[in-house]
Amino acid sequence: MKLLSWNVNGMRAVLGKGFGDFVSAEQPDILCLQETKARPEQVPMPPELDGYHAFWNSAQKPGYSGVAVFTRSEPIEVQEGMGFEDHDKEGRVLTLEYPDFILVNVYTPNSQDGLRRLPYRMEWDEVFRQHLMTQALKKPVIFCGDLNVAHQEIDLARPKDNRMSAGFSDEERAGFGKLLDSGFTDSFRHLHPETRDAYSWWSYRGGARGRNVGWRIDYFGLSTPLVDRLKSAEILPHVMGSDHCPVSITLA
Template sequence: MTKYKFISWNIDSLNAALTGTSDRAALSMAVVDKIASEKPDVLAIQETKLSDDDKKVKKIYDILVEKFPEYAIVHRISTPPARKGYSGTMMLWKKELGDPVVTFPEIDAPAPMDQEGRMITLEFPAFYVTTVYTPNAQEGLARLDLRGEWDDQYRAYLQTLDQEKPVFACGDFNVAVAEIDLSNPKGNHNTAGFSDQEREKFQALLSAGFTDSFRKIHGQIEKNFASGQSIYTWFAQRARTSKTNNSGWRIDYWLTSNRVAEKISKSEPIETGARLDHLPILLEFDL
């Protein structure tokens, strides 16, 4: 039996976090250092916003190699016709884990979603680890139907992986599946991330053979852990008091194949102090 520790984080721009000089950049770097101190076996990052600028990418990699020595790194950027410097994902893993098969899945999603760098999958001998930055339905649910097509294709993709070996799927899924997963469900009903369709699609994903690891460990926990730490994984930057008021959403997940759900020992957000936006999420399990 081997113990594993995985971390997933929507960083909202690697360049801003690692090379910026603002107060927010300092807060972001503190989170990076905190994650590094955890020494995860796998770290998945979403919304990297990297482009094809080789000099900038090299600078980012140099910093990451310093922060995460003995890790391998792969990343994926948005490519034409998708917008430059948009979306993007990255994965780091301990080199001692070996050389996984790395794929950059395209799932026949509505254009140009497959070109927005939204997914990376690592295939290890005993399992898959895959990360996703799910498209947002956008203000006024302008992209809801396209988001629904993505959800269907993504679910089919995970099911295909699951037929071969256990799956650990993480990322920013851009949906709070139940009322318990956000602080103001009534006020946000049928807004992006809490529409009936998005919630139904996510529930369909769970019903297709996957477990929400946080709910598996914590059950129907309300609002906060006993320690005072919030259950939420995202706090709006535009509302400066969102975190102090615990006005957040749980939209970042570690999902696991049902058959390995009993192996999970920990699943929870990692506290980020005064930094708003997404919190990293931690998963620990034995396999």
């Protein structure tokens, strides 16, 4: 079973940048998207997604945030948000239950320049962690998406220059560590513990992507019972169309 996750930075924009070819080439069983910036009725679906069940959680604010999941197998149940009004207005979480696991697609809030949104971000992190732990009481969990944090220094090109920047503050890194310590595994680091220069996001400024000056902020996390089923965890930097690239896992 192949799962893909991609922050597309605008679903309508990425459709004109080879999105259909990407789906055809990868043939995912489940495709999770973040930062869709649209409602489903605003998006002309490409034929490559025929045969997929589509689920969306869009922000109340037009053209902002949002997540979507396209899945070949119909889930048993789908939940939009986490059940907290204060945290569910921006369309950042979709939870899908399948027979033997629960999938959570997430677009974590950015703490923004000057860390001005850091207090909200830390509150969000705890609510999201509790959401994952609650789901894990039912079945093993796969979570994926743009977590907006580089966990360790190996996960970004210039850790010293970015200390206490949004996405690399001590608080955000500790929050992600706490999430993993709650019974989850970073799939990429599990299989590639020493791999460097492996990034999933690059600034549009200064030719960062061409020089591979990036950050790894897009993840697949697994409940411990699923780790033995993990066959591959990859980053796909060759896929263009967004400031992020897709990440994938394959499970037995």
